[in-house]
Amino acid sequence: MIRLGMLDFDTSHVVEFARRLNHKGIEEEQWVDGATIVVACAGQSRMMPERIPQYQKEIEQIGIPLVPRPEDMIGKVDGMLIESQQGSVHFERARPFLEAGLACFIDKPFTCSTADAKRLADLARQKRVPIFSASSLRYAPELVDFIARSGPDQIAGALAYSPGTLHEGNPGLYHYGMHAVEIVYTLMGPGCRRVTCTQERDADVVTGQWHDGRVATVRGIRPGRQEYGCIVFTDREARPLPLDTGYIYRELLKKIVGMFETSKAPLDIEVTVEMMAFMEAALKSASNHGAPEDLGPFN
Numbered sequence: 001m002i003r004l005g006m007l008d009f010d011t012s013h014v015v016e017f018a019r020r021l022n023h024k025g026i027e028e029e030q031w032v033d034g035a036t037i038v039v040a041c042a043g044q045s046r047m048m049p050e051r052i053p054q055y056q057k058e059i060e061q062i063g064i065p066l067v068p069r070p071e072d073m074i075g076k077v078d079g080m081l082i083e084s085q086q087g088s089v090h091f092e093r094a095r096p097f098l099e100a101g102l103a104c105f106i107d108k109p110f111t112c113s114t115a116d117a118k119r120l121a122d123l124a125r126q127k128r129v130p131i132f133s134a135s136s137l138r139y140a141p142e143l144v145d146f147i148a149r150s151g152p153d154q155i156a157g158a159l160a161y162s163p164g165t166l167h168e169g170n171p172g173l174y175h176y177g178m179h180a181v182e183i184v185y186t187l188m189g190p191g192c193r194r195v196t197c198t199q200e201r202d203a204d205v206v207t208g209q210w211h212d213g214r215v216a217t218v219r220g221i222r223p224g225r226q227e228y229g230c231i232v233f234t235d236r237e238a239r240p241l242p243l244d245t246g247y248i249y250r251e252l253l254k255k256i257v258g259m260f261e262t263s264k265a266p267l268d269i270e271v272t273v274e275m276m277a278f279m280e281a282a283l284k285s286a287s288n289h290g291a292p293e294d295l296g297p298f299n
Contacts, residue, residue: 002035002260005073006064007093008084009055010045013107015062016249017081021257024062032253035260039077041070043093047086047169071096079103079260086169087112091119098123098131103263105256106133108182109174109279110272114296117276121269132256132265133272135182137162137228139251140243143186150234157215158187160230164204164220172197172283177204177220181275183230183243184208184216190274192216195293199286206282218282 004021006014018037019026042056060066067073070093073080080097082090087109094104104124110133111117124131137143162179166172173181192208204220221227229242255266274295281293 002257003038003076003078004035004081004260005077005079005097006037006040006059006081006083007070007073008041008043008045008082009052009059010048011051011083011085011107012055013249014040014055014083015058017083017253018059018062018064020250020253022062022064030247030250032250032257034257035079037064037081039067039073040064041067041073043070043084045084045086046089047167073097074100074102077102080105081256082106087174088116088169091116094120094131095123098127098129101127101129103129103260104131105259106131108133108135109170109178109276111276112170112174114273114277114280117273121273124269130259130263130265131269132259132267133269134252134255134267135179136245136248136252137179137243138182138186138267139255140228140245140248141251142241142243143183143230144251146232146239146241147187150232154234154236155187155214155232156235157217157233158184158230159217159219160184160187161219161221162228163226164222166222172199172286173204173206173218173220173279174283177206177218178275178279179228180218180220180230181206181278183228184218185271185275185278187230187232188214188216190271192274192278192295195278195281195285195295196290197282197285197293198290204282204286206278206285208278 160180160183165176206218
């Protein structure tokens with residue numbers, strides 16, 4: 001059984017992941033086998049510190065022992081879940097564990113800049129340990145099934161949507177628009193070269209141009225009904241694909257556990273680095289009245 005540690009308690013993922021991995025407080029069909037959280041640190045938060053006491057209470061009810069300092073988990077675990085909501089702190093939060101040779105899942109957003117994303121990827125390569133970050137929407141069953149049936153080479157374009165709530169701690173798409181970006185990249189793969197973004201009070205609309213001429217759009221929704229989904233354009237059809245969130249945590253956790261078991265990430269970290277660059281370019285475009293922004297090289 002893989003022993004995991006968990007750091008920073010300002011996201012609901014802390015409790016949702018613990019319930020599924022430790023088989024406590026949730027129906028059996030949501031359980032994920034192969035790893036258990038054996039220790040955790042409530043940590044800190046610059047975004048939502050008010051959440052920490054309640055999540056700490058729930059983690060204690062699940063039966064997970066807590067330590068006062070993150071470094072107290074080193075030597076007690078085989079891998080780490082870095083859970084802070086704020087992407088800009090992830091390099092500093094993950095660094096001690098990567099330097100100790102521990103694989104890390106780093107929750108979304110991976111970072112809030114391309115530079116930090118590269119630093120994390122470079123450190124993981126240097127230490128020869130896998131790292132992984134993804135929105136759980138990448139593994140929504142409807143999306144996985146569609147790609148398995150269609151094949152990514154047949155996808156000519158996509159329009160993905162998700163809540164686009166804004167927070168200054170994770171600017172632009174980094175906060176919740178990240179989910180729609182992940183959906184687009186799941187369908188299109190990497191290779192976006194240029195981005196334009198229109199940001200208004202009620203929405204972000206981002207268009208990406210891929211190097212092979214394909215085009216995809218991300219819409220971050222603020223008012224009204226908050227849903228997840230996409231329209232996929234193939235050679236044969238335009239297929240609406242609403243995505244159910246009922247099992248996405250379970251499916252993501254299966255991939256996370258698989259990484260710790262095999263020492264191989266389920267997603268090339270360079271794809272994640274490109275997604276951070278996509279969102280950074282969108283933020284720059286929005287601040288420059290929708291002017292196109294090139295993503296630039298990543299390697």
